[in-house]
Amino acid sequence: MSYVVAVRTLCEFTARQGDLDLRFTPSPTAQEGIAGHAVVTSRRGASYKAELPLQGDYGPLRVRGRADGYDPERNLLEEIKTYRGDLSNVPDNHRHLHWAQLRVYGHLLCQEYKLPKVDLALVYFDIGTGEETVLRETQEAPALQALFEDQCSRFIAWAEQELEHRAARDMALNGLRFPYAALRPGQRQLAESVFRANASGRCLLAQAPTGIGKTVGSLFPVLKAAPLHKLDKVFFLAAKTPGRQLALDAAKTIAAGEPALPLRVLELAAREKSCEHPDKACTGSSCPLARGFYDRLPAARNAALGLPVMERAALREVALAHDVCPYYLGSEMARWSDVVIGDYNYYFDGGAMLYGLAQANQWRVSVLVDEAHNLVARARSMYSAGLDRASLRLARNAAPPTVRKALERVARTWSELAKQSAQSYEVLPTLPNKLLGALQNATSAVNDFLASHPAPLEPALQAFYFDALAFVRLAESFAEHSICDITRHGTRDSAIRIRNLIPAPFLKPRFALAHSTTLFSATLSPWHYYSDTLGLLDDTAWVDVESPFCAGQLAVHVMDGISTRYKHRAASVAPIAELMAGQYRQRPGNYLAFFSSFEYLEQVAAQVAERYPDIPIWRQARRMSEEERAAFLERFTPHGSGIGFAVLGGAFGEGIDLPGARLIGAFVATLGLPQVNPVNEQVRERMQAMFGAGYDYTYLYPGMQKVVQAAGRVIRTEEDTGVLYLIDERFAQPRVRELLPRWWRLGAQPQLPPSVTNIDPAHDRVAAHDQAL
Numbered sequence: 048m049s050y051v052v053a054v055r056t057l058c059e060f061t062a063r064q065g066d067l068d069l070r071f072t073p074s075p076t077a078q079e080g081i082a083g084h085a086v087v088t089s090r091r092g093a094s095y096k097a098e099l100p101l102q103g104d105y106g107p108l109r110v111r112g113r114a115d116g117y118d119p120e121r122n123l124l125e126e127i128k129t130y131r132g133d134l135s136n137v138p139d140n141h142r143h144l145h146w147a148q149l150r151v152y153g154h155l156l157c158q159e160y161k162l163p164k165v166d167l168a169l170v171y172f173d174i175g176t177g178e179e180t181v182l183r184e185t186q187e188a189p190a191l192q193a194l195f196e197d198q199c200s201r202f203i204a205w206a207e208q209e210l211e212h213r214a215a216r217d218m219a220l221n222g223l224r225f226p227y228a229a230l231r232p233g234q235r236q237l238a239e240s241v242f243r244a245n246a247s248g249r250c251l252l253a254q255a256p257t258g259i260g261k262t263v264g265s266l267f268p269v270l271k272a273a274p275l276h277k278l279d280k281v282f283f284l285a286a287k288t289p290g291r292q293l294a295l296d297a298a299k300t301i302a303a304g305e306p307a308l309p310l311r312v313l314e315l316a317a318r319e320k321s322c323e324h325p326d327k328a329c330t331g332s333s334c335p336l337a338r339g340f341y342d343r344l345p346a347a348r349n350a351a352l353g354l355p356v357m358e359r360a361a362l363r364e365v366a367l368a369h370d371v372c373p374y375y376l377g378s379e380m381a382r383w384s385d386v387v388i389g390d391y392n393y394y395f396d397g398g399a400m401l402y403g404l405a406q407a408n409q410w411r412v413s414v415l416v417d418e419a420h421n422l423v424a425r426a427r428s429m430y431s432a433g434l435d436r437a438s439l440r441l442a443r444n445a446a447p448p449t450v451r452k453a454l455e456r457v458a459r460t461w462s463e464l465a466k467q468s469a470q471s472y473e474v475l476p477t478l479p480n481k482l483l484g485a486l487q488n489a490t491s492a493v494n495d496f497l498a499s500h501p502a503p504l505e506p507a508l509q510a511f512y513f514d515a516l517a518f519v520r521l522a523e524s525f526a527e528h529s530i531c532d533i534t535r536h537g538t539r540d541s542a543i544r545i546r547n548l549i550p551a552p553f554l555k556p557r558f559a560l561a562h563s564t565t566l567f568s569a570t571l572s573p574w575h576y577y578s579d580t581l582g583l584l585d586d587t588a589w590v591d592v593e594s595p596f597c598a599g600q601l602a603v604h605v606m607d608g609i610s611t612r613y614k615h616r617a618a619s620v621a622p623i624a625e626l627m628a629g630q631y632r633q634r635p636g637n638y639l640a641f642f643s644s645f646e647y648l649e650q651v652a653a654q655v656a657e658r659y660p661d662i663p664i665w666r667q668a669r670r671m672s673e674e675e676r677a678a679f680l681e682r683f684t685p686h687g688s689g690i691g692f693a694v695l696g697g698a699f700g701e702g703i704d705l706p707g708a709r710l711i712g713a714f715v716a717t718l719g720l721p722q723v724n725p726v727n728e729q730v731r732e733r734m735q736a737m738f739g740a741g742y743d744y745t746y747l748y749p750g751m752q753k754v755v756q757a758a759g760r761v762i763r764t765e766e767d768t769g770v771l772y773l774i775d776e777r778f779a780q781p782r783v784r785e786l787l788p789r790w791w792r793l794g795a796q797p798q799l800p801p802s803v804t805n806i807d808p809a810h811d812r813v814a815a816h817d818q819a820l
Contacts, residue, residue, distance in 0.1 A: 054112030062147035066331025067340035083129035132498020217274035232595035245272035315389035321374035419566035426550035433544035442511035551582025598792035643717035663689030719750035
C-alpha cells in the first residue's frame with residue numbers, strides 16, 4: 048500500500064523551520080495569486096508548459112503535484128510565488144520552503160524526462176508593480192535525487208506510521224459495533240440513510256426529530272462506511288458550541304465501546320478562544336509561543352496524537368507543555384485526524400481551512416452538518432460584506448498622510464453616491480464602480496504603506512481596511528444571488544453593503560468536493576427550500592425520519608381565538624397571561640414561553656407578575672453572557688416550577704436539553720415570521736423571481752422552523768409528556784399546519800378563560816405577513 052503525499056505537504060512537513068510568522072502583511076489574495084501566475088506564464092514562449100503534473104515514488108511514498116511551469120527549450124523549471132511590496136519582507140523560512148518545493152519538482156522532472164540536470168528558477172512576482180525577481184540555480188540530477196530522498200526519508204517514518212494507523216483504523220471500523228444495546232426508533236432509519244448516502248457518494252437531507260440520538264446516529268454509519276468507501280476524513284460541522292460538544296461526546300461514546308479503535312478525533316476552536324497572548328502579534332519577535340514554533344512542532348504533534356481525544360482543553364495542555372501555539376497546533380492536527388469537529392465556517396466560508404486542505408490533498412471526505420436549518424442564515428453572512436461611513440471617518444483620522452489622501456477620495460465618491468437619492472434605504476441597480484475604484488486605490492495605498500512600514504496599523508484603519516478588502520473581493524463575484532444596497536442615516540452617515548441572499552452558488556462547490564454530505568436537523572421541511580437556497584446537488588436524497596414519540600406524549604392546543612399580529616398585541620397580553628396562569632395552576636411545573644420580541648416578552652411577563660404574583664417567572668435579557676444563560680437554564684430543575692420567558696429564535700429556542708420534569712410545557716405566542724422591512728422585502732422579491740415562492744421562502748418557512756424548534760424543547764425522551772400551546776389563530780390554517788411535525792395531533796382549543804375574547808382578524812391589514820396568511 049502506497050502513501051500518497053503532495054509535494055507541498057511533504058516539504059511543509061520536512062522543510063519548515065523557525066518561527067511562526069503570521070504578522071499581517073499585504074499579501075496577494077488567492078485570486079490575485081492566480082492572476083499573477085497567469086501573467087508570468089503568459090510572458091513565456093510557446094513551448095512553455097504551465098501546471099505540469101509530476102509524480103514519483105520512494106519506498107511506500109508516492110509524491111505528486113503540479114509544477115508551475117517548465118520551458119523544455121531552455122530546460123528551465125520555475126516555481127512562481129506572488130508577493131506585494133518589499134521582497135526582503137518575505138521571511139527566510141518561507142524562502143527555504145519555496146526552494147525545497149522547487150528542488151523536489153526538479154527531481155521529479157529529471158526522473159520523468161530522463162534529464163541529467165535542470166535549471167531551476169524561483170520567480171517572485173510583485174502583484175503591485177508586475178515586476179519579476181528571478182533567483183536561479185543549476186542542479187545535477189543525482190544531487191536533486193539525493194535531496195528528494197533526504198526529504199522522503201525524513202517523512203517516511205511518519206508515512207509508515209500513518210499507513211499503519213489507517214490500516215488499524217479501517218480494520219477496527221470494519222468490526223465496529225453500535226455503542227448501545229439497540230438503536231432507538233428512528234435512529235436506525237437515520238443511520239441506514241446516512242450509510243447509503245456514503246455508499247453511493249450522494250448528499251443527504253435528513254429531517255430527524257429531536258430525541259432519537261441524531262449525533263451518534265449520523266457519526267456511527269459514516270465511520271462504518273469509511274473503510275468500505277476509502278474515506279480519509281469525517282468533518283462534523285456544528286452551528287454552535289453545544290453541537291460540537293455533542294459530537295465530541297458521541298465520538299467518545301463510540302470509542303469507549305471499542306477500546307482498540309485507533310480513532311483520532313480533533314476539536315477545532317476559534318482563534319480568539321484559543322489564543323494565549325491576545326495582546327501579542329503572531330510572530331517570533333512578539334509571542335513566545337510563535338518563537339521557534341516549527342522547530343518544536345514535531346514533538347508537540349507526536350504528543351497530540353497520544354491524546355484519547357484532541358479536544359480543546361487537552362490540546363491546549365499539550366501545546367503549552369511544548370511551548371507552541373494551541374490554535375495553530377490544532378490547525379496542524381487537522382491534517383492527521385480522522386474526525387474533525389468544528390464550526391460551519393471551517394468548511395463553508397470563503398477561505399475555509401478544511402475545504403482548502405481537502406482540495407489541496409485530494410482527500411475523500413464525508414461531511415456531517417448538524418442543525419443544518421441554520422446554514423442558510425450563516426452562509427448568507429459568510430458571503431456578505433459592508434462598509435460604514437462612520438468607520439471611514441475614524442480610519443481617515445488614524446491614517447498616515449499617504450493613505451489619508453486615498454481615503455479622502457473614497458469619502459468624496461461615497462458622498463456623491465449618497466446624495467443621488469434621499470431614500471433611507473435603496474438597492475443600487477448596479478455595483479458602484481466609481482466607489483469600488485476608490486476602495487481599490489485605498490487598499491493599494493495601505494498595501495504600499497505596509498510594504499515600507501511593517502508596524503501594525505492603527506485599529507480603526509485596520510478595521511476599515513479589512514472591511515474594504517472583503518467588500519472589493521465580494522464585488523468580483525457579484526451576481527443575481529446578491530444585492531448591493533445603501534442605508535442612509537440622516538444627512539451625514541450611511542452604510543453600503545453587498546448582501547448575499549442566496550448562498551447556493553458559493554456552497555455548491557463545497558458539496559461537489561465532498562464524497563458525501565449529510566445535512567440533518569429536526570426542521571428541514573420543505574426540502575426544496577433548502578435545496579434551492581443552499582445549492583444541493585441534483586441527486587441529493589431526502590429522508591423524513593419517523594418520530595419515536597406518539598401523539599399522546601404531547602397535548603398540542605391551537606389558540607385560534609387570540610391574534611399575536613402587531614396591531615393586536617396590546618389586546619393579546621392579558622388573555623395570554625391568563626392562559627399561562629390557568630395551565631400553570633392546572634399542572635404546576637417548569638414552562639417556557641416564547642415571544643416574537645423582547646418588548647412583547649416584557650409586556651406579558653409584567654402582566655403575569657402583576658396579576659399572578661405566586662407564579663415564579665424569569666426572563667431572557669438582551670445580550671446575555673454565557674454565565675447568565677447558564678443561570679437561566681439552571682432554574683429548570685426536576686423539582687422546580689415557574690415560567691421562563693424567552694425570545695423565539697434566540698439562545699433558548701433550540702439546542703437546549705431539558706428532559707423529564709425539567710420542562711413540561713411551552714407557550715409559543717408567535718408564528719416567528721421575520722419582520723417586514725426593506726431588506727426582507729428585497730429577499731422576498733428575489734426569491735419570487737428565482738423560485739416562484741417569495742413569501743414562503745422569506746417569511747413562512749423560516750418562521751415555522753423557529754416554532755417547531757422551540758416546541759421541540761418539550762419532548763426529549765420517550766418517557767416525557769407535556770403540553771404545547773400555539774397561540775395565534777393563523778396556526779389553524781392548513782398551509783401552516785402542513786409545516787408542523789406529523790406525529791403531533793392538534794387538539795381542539797381548550798376552553799378559554801371568560802375574559803379571553805375572540806379577535807376578528809379581518810380588521811388587521813398592517814403587514815405582508817397578515818395579507819399572505
